Amino acid sequence: IAGITQAPTSQILAAGRRMTLRCTQDMRHNAMYWYRQDLGLGLRLIHYSNTAGTTGKGEVPDGYSVSRANTDDFPLTLASAVPSQTSVYFCASSPSGAGGEPQHFGDGTRLSIL
Amino acid sequence: SQQGEEDPQALSIQEGENATMNCSYKTSINNLQWYRQNSGRGLVHLILIRSNEREKHSGRLRVTLDTSKKSSSLLITASRAADTASYFCATDAYKAAGNKLTFGGGTRVLVKP
Numbered sequence: 001i002a003g004i005t006q007a008p009t010s011q012i013l014a015a016g017r018r019m020t021l022r023c024t025q026d027m028r029h030n031a032m033y034w035y036r037q038d039l040g041l042g043l044r045l046i047h048y049s050n051t052a053g054t055t056g057k058g059e060v061p062d063g064y065s066v067s068r069a070n071t072d073d074f075p076l077t078l079a080s081a082v083p084s085q086t087s088v089y090f091c092a093s094s095p096s097g098a099g100g101e102p103q104h105f106g107d108g109t110r111l112s113i114l
Numbered sequence: 115s116q117q118g119e120e121d122p123q124a125l126s127i128q129e130g131e132n133a134t135m136n137c138s139y140k141t142s143i144n145n146l147q148w149y150r151q152n153s154g155r156g157l158v159h160l161i162l163i164r165s166n167e168r169e170k171h172s173g174r175l176r177v178t179l180d181t182s183k184k185s186s187s188l189l190i191t192a193s194r195a196a197d198t199a200s201y202f203c204a205t206d207a208y209k210a211a212g213n214k215l216t217f218g219g220g221t222r223v224l225v226k227p
Contacts, residue, residue: 105156
């Protein structure tokens, strides 16, 4: 079934550790996004990529980095995790990155930083 | 910061009743989208309404948009237990490049059988 795969589904991590969340899509979408979802705050955009080789900062980029080496993969890295990064992380994609396109979401990674 | 604020935060109704939720936003937009999220799952796109549209229908869903009031509403008619979920509005800012969405805090809907 076409879609977005995120891994791991959940993780408990010690503060200060490095962690990479994986996201792969098989829809050949050009644009990909990373959001975090915290209770009562909806989703907030961390980073995005409109095409392979390019990335941009969203609303809450500090403490996170991304890369887009190819169309299918868009990993999110926490270089040194802090407790405030405890959240549910969602990866999404859209066909071209143009405004007005629905975004397709993975099922998220639940991350707890202790 | 959140662009969209949703009201109510939570809604409990009986199966067969209609559910209405509202979204208000702060700045001018190109488009507004509504998404559904089932517990423990990712968001699923429901409907998109453009800034020059006032109403849109999709099955049992009806969305309205009032750009003068910077608000939108989502109506689910003849609700079913399977409609139990959280519903989010999302906007992309007027003249902004790309497809960067700003989400509201969501409305949790419980449909009781």
